[in-house]
Amino acid sequence: MPYTLIYSSTASFVLDDEEISVLLDHARELNAANDVTGLLVYVRFDDDRAAFVQVLEGDENAVEQTYARIQRDELHTDLLVLVRAAIPQRRFSQWSMKFVRMNQAVLQQVFSGSMPADGRSPLADRAAAERVIAVGDV
Template sequence: MHRFLYISTVRRTLSDAELEDILVASRRNNRLADVTGLLVVGNRRFLQVLEGPEDAVNSTFSRISKDQRHYAVVQLNNKAIAARSFARWEMGFQRGGDVNEGSTLEEQVASLLEPVADANLKAYFSGFAKSHSQPAGETTNMRH
């Protein structure tokens, strides 16, 4: 198994419909490639982890990095792993805000990461969420 973590910036804020289209395509492609992961969106920044067979993860990231909707794609972590942290998610997703009043991106991500054992992976996502956390109502939630 292999894990690849990256961060990027979208060229413009994406609508909920555009994000939903990305998720539908990602989940379909990931299912076919045996790739799982998590995408967290904070404002115009994306933090995503991909897990699966090394060739499939590298191929998926190569396709993603060519997508013109974002730039400044920076690899944060790329390593072999013993087991997936997101084995059940073709692509988990979290965007700031929640239907629960007062919930922040930081709180939502902490809940998603609760079963994750890898401290470094948790730190990347927790730090990202903390720096991009906003109160409910400022963004929408599309947790899957």
């Protein structure tokens, strides 16, 4: 049975297109070699704040080894694992890493006015992350 790990994190800085492209190329190459698939959502809140939500899928060992590498990457901090579970089938089986960008306006729509107002990340729990992931799962 495949296995999934979903986490969110805070970007260490706002990444430009080139930095995203390098990150994705590298991730996709490694994932293809490890039979890992998934989704990466890059959420740009404003000029100086951004976050990631990522779904990893595959063999449990491959997913956990990939996550161990991801955790060490200084491009992000405050990683929060939201899901670790066996799943009946992959959701992103055709993608070595699907990529979706989101800005504050899209995020507002996704949460339809129910964004936390206290500065708390809207990506801090599983239900919130699932709403963001659903945008990429089409």
